[in-house]
Amino acid sequence: MNRRLTRGFIAETVSRWSATEKRALFVGNGYLIREIIQRADSAGNFYLFGGMGLASAMAAGYVSCRVGGKASVLEGDGNFLMGLSGALYCGSNGLDVIHYVYANGVYESSGGQIIPCTPQSIDLMVRGMGYQCAYEARTEAELSTVLSDCRGRLGPILVWMTGAADANVSPRPRPSIDMRDVTFRFQSFWAASARPDIEG
Amino acid sequence: MRATGDQSALIPTQTGSRLGVCDVLVRALSKSVVDIAYGVPDSVLVSVLDALASQMPTIILPREDLAVAAALGAYLRGHRPLVFMKNAGLGNALDALLSLAMASRMPLVVLIGWAGSGPDTLPHHTVWGDRTRAALGLFSDEILSIDESTEESHFVKRINRAFEQNAITSILVMPT
Secondary structure: OOOOHHHHHHHHHHHHHHHOOOEEEEOOOOOHHHHHHHOOOOOEEEOOOOOOOOHHHHHHHHOOOOOOOOOEEEEEHHHHHHOOOHHHHHHHHOEEEEEEEEEEEEEEHHHHHHHHOOOOOOHHHHHHOOEEEEEOOOEHHHHHHHHHHOOOOOOOOEEEEEEEOOOOOOOOOOOOOOHHHHHHHHHHHHHHHHOHHOOO | OOOOOOOEEEEOOOOOOOOHHHHHHHHHHHHHOOOOOEEEEOOOHHHHHHHOOOOOOEEEEEOOOHHHHHHHHHHOOOOOOOEEEEEHHHHHHHHHHHHHHHHOOOOEEEEEEOOOOOOOOOHHHHHHHHHHHHHHHOOOOOEEEOOEEEOOHHHHHHHHHHHHOEEEEEEEOOOO
């Protein structure tokens, strides 16, 4: 359990945790989507194959358009930086979003180029953005502890998960799932789960 | 089939109407299935947005691409969203409109303040104004224009059609 965090572990763990918590999960583009689809795909997940940096903004629309909405966001640090104002919108509006960022410091699916800037203090950054709090995790054990602590809590909360790109791990193949199918099954899944006879 | 800049559809007009563009547009939107709006404010749209806010939730986002993404998030939860922005904002929104909305076939109505058209001859506006229809043609199934004599009921049908056909319909509003 003291193993360093890997993309695969994060993808599987966050997907399963979000399903257990009945949170819609919005996943930013890149290798994280491939990992989740291989390891823990769910109809309750929405994958942003396109829309770079927009996972948190999409979750914001989903959560805020009606009372009782809650979501998770999972994205890499490149996507997070690109969509920083979307995260700020979630934070400053107090939206119930648990925001997971896998920070490996590189644009891995683009060839491993180094991300040109990184927050100096995760805690100061997210508090300034209006998040309730931030967690940082580097190991599987730490992430498990964080998820236990987040269980049943309301967002906005940021979980910053530091890992290292591993050149020895081959990326998963591109998924064959169609974006239109992802949209349809996501809508159907959450519409059904909102029905009183199922929800109870 | 997506529209190109030269294939925009003009709404049939009704001679003799005394309603202003803002009134026609807001009445049509309020009678359509559109029930929530996201966007970035624009001076050309200011009257429309003020009136729209009394008809449905109208939410300001800091960037146009975020507005598109938030609107699509609301769509996933069962809403029928509209996105509003100045035409120059299309530059910020294009990836969201193409690789998210269009690729997923999620429907949207996109309301555009058409700076750099009509009486607006500012150079930094006309550079976008001259290219707005072409930009809209990249993702719009239909491009609608509106004026004082636009027939409201027909306009409502055209807006609703976007959601019936999982399409993107854009509406151009010229400065006065």
